[in-house]
Each structure stands twice: as C-alpha cells, then as structure tokens.
Amino acid sequence: MPELPEVECVRRSLARLVEGRRVSSVRVNRAGVIRGSGSDAALLVGDVVSRVLRHGKQLAIVGESGGVVSVHLGMSGQLCATGNAGDALTQRTASRIGSMKAKPEAFPAHTHVVWRLESGLVVRFTDPRRFGGLWTFASEAALVAERWSRLGPDALWIGPAALGRGLSGTRRCLKAALLDQRLVAGLGNIYVDELLFGAGLHPLSRADRLPGDRLPSLVRRMRTLLRGAIERGGSSLRDYVDADNRAGQQQTRHRVYGRAGERCKRRGCRARIESDQIAGRTTCWCPSCQRL
DNA sequence: CACCACCCCTGGACGC
DNA sequence: TGCGTCCAGGGGTGGT
Numbered sequence: 494m495p496e497l498p499e500v501e502c503v504r505r506s507l508a509r510l511v512e513g514r515r516v517s518s519v520r521v522n523r524a525g526v527i528r529g530s531g532s533d534a535a536l537l538v539g540d541v542v543s544r545v546l547r548h549g550k551q552l553a554i555v556g557e558s559g560g561v562v563s564v565h566l567g568m569s570g571q572l573c574a575t576g577n578a579g580d581a582l583t584q585r586t587a588s589r590i591g592s593m594k595a596k597p598e599a600f601p602a603h604t605h606v607v608w609r610l611e612s613g614l615v616v617r618f619t620d621p622r623r624f625g626g627l628w629t630f631a632s633e634a635a636l637v638a639e640r641w642s643r644l645g646p647d648a649l650w651i652g653p654a655a656l657g658r659g660l661s662g663t664r665r666c667l668k669a670a671l672l673d674q675r676l677v678a679g680l681g682n683i684y685v686d687e688l689l690f691g692a693g694l695h696p697l698s699r700a701d702r703l704p705g706d707r708l709p710s711l712v713r714r715m716r717t718l719l720r721g722a723i724e725r726g727g728s729s730l731r732d733y734v735d736a737d738n739r740a741g742q743q744q745t746r747h748r749v750y751g752r753a754g755e756r757c758k759r760r761g762c763r764a765r766i767e768s769d770q771i772a773g774r775t776t777c778w779c780p781s782c783q784r785l
Numbered sequence: 786c787a788c789c790a791c792c793c794c795t796g797g798a799c800g801c
Numbered sequence: 802t803g804c805g806t807c808c809a810g811g812g813g814t815g816g817t
Contacts, residue, residue, distance in 0.1 A: 494810070550811075568810055569795075603795085622794040624811055665787065674812085682810065731797080731809085773789080774810070 495566040497648050497679030498722035498743065499733050500550050503572055506736035507616070508545040510574045511554070515541045515611045523605040526620065529629035536608070536629065537562055548641050549648070549678025553633070560629070561636045567624030574616045574736045616736070648679035649719055653708035660700040667703065668696035669772035679719070682774045683728060683750045688715055690749045695783045696776050721746075749777040757782060 495503070519536045521527065529535065540556035547553070552564040552572070564572060600607065606618040606627065618627065630636040646655050659676035660667075670676055671685045680688070689696050691714050694703070703711075726741030727733060730751075734740050748758045753768035757779040764781035 496811095565811080567794095567812080620794095621796070622810090624793065663786085669787085672811090775808090 494568055494730055494733055495570065496550060496681035496684050498719055499727035499741065500547055500552060500566065501723050502727045502735045502741065504545050504547045504552055507572055507574065510614055510736060511542045511610065511616065512544060513541065514614065516608055517611045518609045520607045526605045526623060526626045527629065528626060535560060549644050549674055553636055555633060559632045561633055563628040563630065563636055563640060564618065565625045567620060567622065569622040570618065570620035570625030571734060572616060572618055572736055573734065573738055574614055576613060576615065644674050644678040645676045646678065648677050648715060651677050651712065653712045656712055657705055657708045660703055663700050665700055666697045666771065667694055667700050668776055670700035672772055672774065684718060686750045686777050687747060688718055690779060690783060691718060693782055695785045696771050696778050698785055749779060753777050
C-alpha cells in the first residue's frame, strides 16, 4: 500500500524528527527483518543521522559516518516516531493499532526494531506482514550499487524521453510496464490505475504502442497526481500513517481504484467501473473513458 | 522476454 | 460467537 506518495510523506516527517540527532541505542525484536549486518553500528547506533533519502518506494537513513539503513515498507510497514515508551503519544498509537503487550515497556504488536535517540525520541519499525524490511550498507555508494541501481528513475523526476525508452522496450501492457520498478520507480497498483484513468489509457494497451507525443502529458499527469497525493498526506486505506502517526486524505480522491461496479466520476460519463486481474493485480478502469 | 503460479505474512470482511 | 475462506498487494523466484 505505501507507494511513492506515502513513502515520501514518511521521509519528510521522519527527516524533520531525526536529522541532526544522535542514535543512542537500538533494540531488535525480530532479527529476520534485517538483511546485511544487524550490528548496532550498522543500525547507526552512536551515529548522527545526516539525511533521510527516498528512491521510488524505498527509504534510506544515512549516518554522518557514512553508514546507511535502507527501509522498505512492503505492504504493511510503518516507521513511527513517538516520545519515550509509555507516554501519551505511545498510548494513543497503541490504542489506534489495537494490541499492546502487557509489559511496562510495551510496544504495538509486530514492532521489529526500535531506535532510541539522545533527544528522547523513539522510532519504531513495525510490519505485521513482514513484506518489508531493513537493509544495511557501509556507504551510500554501496546502497546505490547493490540495491537502488536496480530501480528505474524515480516517478517524480523521470522525463518523457526516459519513460518513452522504458515503455518502447517492452511488449507488455501499460499496467504491467508501469508497475515494473526497473522501468520507473515508485508507482504501485493504486497510482497506476489512477494515472491510466486520468490519461484516458486502457491498462491493457501495449506499452510500446503508446504514441510518443502522448509522453509529455503522461509525465505531467503522473507528477501532478503524485505531488497532489503527497500534499494530501498520501492514501490511507487500512493503516498507513506517516512518522507522526498522521493518516492521509488522498483515498477520498480515488476515481477508479476500489470503485469496481460504481459509476465513473467523470462529468457526463455514466459507465460503471470495471475490474479484472491484470499483471497479477486487481485493476480498475472506466470502459468508456479508457478504450483499447 | 513475458507471463504464470507460488511464496513471504497478517488482519479484516464476509458467509454459514 | 466462532470458524473457515478469501482478499489485499510489493517483491522475489523458478518454471513454461
């Protein structure tokens, strides 16, 4: 569920809280979520956080001494900051999430990693479904070489030419191509469906047959969609919240995603939104506005 | 190369 | 009420 806008909202909220702060300790409740060295040093203990970066749906917390913790939220991952454990904010978070171990130092269920900062801030990585995880690297160069180089250009920055090159090089349909993170990084099921609706493109239309003169407007639309979603704090369908525990509002703007069988929202269009499995994902589109 | 099934995993919705 | 079943989807893998 976290796609580019949600991950960017987490990045911004987290960066505000941790940049320039020193990590005093880390507690790992479930070592399996960490790939690479799970040592204290690799998890930035003793280090000062210099920046929080994002590429596509992935985050990276960079320490001043060079170490990097890359965070992927997967489907259900969260990075949430609170004051010290047990304070009012933590209690609110716990009751929001629902379950809390009956211990004095209690965290919501599925809290896999907990960082404490010298400022007193506590940052928790929680991920019930464990599709996400942490990857540690010795340097930003290693992060890029080993992980981020496999991703295409970020969806917020890719230009028409690069997107055109990616799309023209595959015989897959647009839906499958836009979901492919090697081609463009950051789009997921929700925003691909919304983008294709906005652009009037059928999800099954061939990626390599998209006329080149439609690329600039497709890129503009993609940026507008993603930036608008970021401004509204992202889409909160189940339990997505940013590092400040704030939910987003973009879900109220979805025009096709999750609306199968309902009327198309475009003025004057009476068609009902269709849905089917495309590229292994439930895909929603308007059969009238998006023709093959 | 492209597509498929299957896997990771839990929680929520729904039917009986 | 409680249990079984299905679904959600980011990403990886291995087979056709």
